[in-house]
Amino acid sequence: MPKVVIVGAGPTGATLALLLARRGISVTLIEAARDFQRQFRGEGLMPSGLDALAQMGLDSLLQTVPHRPLSAWEFWLNDRRLFRADEPLGSARPCTLVSQPPLLEALVQAAQSKPGFEWMAGTAVKDLLWNAERVVGVHLANGRTVEADLVIGADGRASVIRQRAELDLKTQPKSIDVLWFKLPAPEGYEADNRFCTVVKGGRVFSLFHGAEEGKMHLAWAISPDEPTEQKDWAATFATLVPPEFVAHFRAAGDAIAPPIRLSVLVGRCPRWHRPGLLLIGDAAHPMSPVRAQGINLALRDAIAAANHLIPILKTANPSALDPTALDRALVRIQAEREPEIIQAQKLQAHEASRGEMLRRFGNLRQGLSAFSPVVGPLVKRVWIQQQQPLREGITLAQLEV
Numbered sequence: 001m002p003k004v005v006i007v008g009a010g011p012t013g014a015t016l017a018l019l020l021a022r023r024g025i026s027v028t029l030i031e032a033a034r035d036f037q038r039q040f041r042g043e044g045l046m047p048s049g050l051d052a053l054a055q056m057g058l059d060s061l062l063q064t065v066p067h068r069p070l071s072a073w074e075f076w077l078n079d080r081r082l083f084r085a086d087e088p089l090g091s092a093r094p095c096t097l098v099s100q101p102p103l104l105e106a107l108v109q110a111a112q113s114k115p116g117f118e119w120m121a122g123t124a125v126k127d128l129l130w131n132a133e134r135v136v137g138v139h140l141a142n143g144r145t146v147e148a149d150l151v152i153g154a155d156g157r158a159s160v161i162r163q164r165a166e167l168d169l170k171t172q173p174k175s176i177d178v179l180w181f182k183l184p185a186p187e188g189y190e191a192d193n194r195f196c197t198v199v200k201g202g203r204v205f206s207l208f209h210g211a212e213e214g215k216m217h218l219a220w221a222i223s224p225d226e227p228t229e230q231k232d233w234a235a236t237f238a239t240l241v242p243p244e245f246v247a248h249f250r251a252a253g254d255a256i257a258p259p260i261r262l263s264v265l266v267g268r269c270p271r272w273h274r275p276g277l278l279l280i281g282d283a284a285h286p287m288s289p290v291r292a293q294g295i296n297l298a299l300r301d302a303i304a305a306a307n308h309l310i311p312i313l314k315t316a317n318p319s320a321l322d323p324t325a326l327d328r329a330l331v332r333i334q335a336e337r338e339p340e341i342i343q344a345q346k347l348q349a350h351e352a353s354r355g356e357m358l359r360r361f362g363n364l365r366q367g368l369s370a371f372s373p374v375v376g377p378l379v380k381r382v383w384i385q386q387q388q389p390l391r392e393g394i395t396l397a398q399l400e401v
Contacts, residue, residue: 001026001116002313002321005138005148007125008155009036011100012281012298014107015056016152019306021114023401025313028146029111030138032155034122041100043211044292047091048393052299055399061110065102066211068193069094075383076198076242077358077369083380084194090384091391095195095292099211125155128164128277134323135165135276149321150309153279154298157265157286165274169286171267172349175356176221178289179228179259185209185216186248199358199365200240207241219289220259221355228261264289266348268341273330275323280305280333285341290348291390297344300397304336310401340395347390 004020006013009031017029045053045067053062071094075082087094111117120140129137129145137147153161162169195208205220218237222228233256238249265286272284281298308329315321358365368375 002149002315002318003028003147004150004152004309004313005030005146006152006154007138007161008153008159008281008283009104009108009121010041010154010156010281010298011104011295012283012302013152013154014104014111015053015058015299016154016280016302016305017117018107018111018114019056019302019399019401020310020313021111021117023306023310023314024114024116025310026116026118027111028118028120028148029108030120030123030125030140030146032122032124036101036104042289042292042295043097043100044295045096045098046292046296046391047088047093047095048391048397049296049299050093050096051393052296052303052397052399055303056299058107061106062098062103065106066099066213067096068190068209068211069096070195070208071192072194074194074196074242075379076196076200077365077372078200079243080369080372081242081376082368082372083376083383085380085384089387089391095391097193097208097211100295125160125164128161133275135274149276149318149323150313150326151277152305153277153283154281155283157282159279159283161277162269162279162283165277165279167269167271167274167279169267169269171265172345174224174264175352176264177224177226178262178264179220179222180262181218181220181233181256181259182210182212182215183218183252183256185214186245189216190214196242197355198240198242199355202359202362203240204355204359205240207245224263228259233259262289266345268338268345272334272338273327275327278305278330278333280337284334285345287345288348288352290352291387293344293348293390296393297341300340300393301333301337303397303399304333307398307400308333308336336395340393340397343394344390347386351386 003026072086124141126141127139193209207218210217234252268285272279280301287294
């Protein structure tokens, strides 16, 4: 049986490993971390991501891990609500927040029940193993070598596999970082879990109830060179949040956890593959945090990869594997997925530019706020229409194998 090595057990790597293992393909999934409890993992599943999991037969698995649907999206300018848009915005399912660590654990556990699956946690990949111009495996930091007919890099935006394969990442100009805070959620917020985007006083931030019980998240946009020395965050936020949250933030004090600083990297590799090697997910195209596209596009990458790879890899005799056919499949995977990635990044940049315009131009912000009862419904209709590609997906992603 041909062997696949997948490096990185995030949503992309874990779901693709499970899909391959279910089809009887030998898969080794390698993860540098010993567990899935990273400081930050995105939680937002759009209808497109939920559909991808459903196609993989993972609806029931999703129900076993902490998850929470969003109730609505709200936009606030200068203490006045511009509009509220209730989920599911015409979709079959509402945007849902899911706790990634238990989801990934459940995916790996499901794959471990398959005879051809090997799980290697707490093991870093040091380099690629080459035979002439072809990748034929990986060198691990512990000195072990794992040979493979195909290596898949799903190891995120700082991908070691991408670097070792010398595949360029063309990045977009860096405009923001994000400080990510957690604090106790206000009473009653869980029952009406709105994703609130706030623009006030030259600041843009979002707050919502996460998948974790009783926890509010706050994402605070800053410039990359902005200092983040310790300050009274509770008092700062209390001057900016919507009026209903002011008392809660004033009382929050030390309950606000120190923030995690996320360096926002957005870009795309012109080429996702070498002979015997494929990049997918954030390794090939790190996404902006705008509208939570990363995990959703990663799941759709896994579907495309499975469709093209399983028919070639599902052979009992490794010597019968045609390397040329395999490499052609890698080209087709990029060709299929790249148009959606390009368009999604354009839509994310467009939405981010509108937020930046509101942040910079106080007169515009004040005008929209003052006339929100009149302009709010129109802005809402336009916004909902523009969200559909980012929610439903831009191209077809249908699991066929």
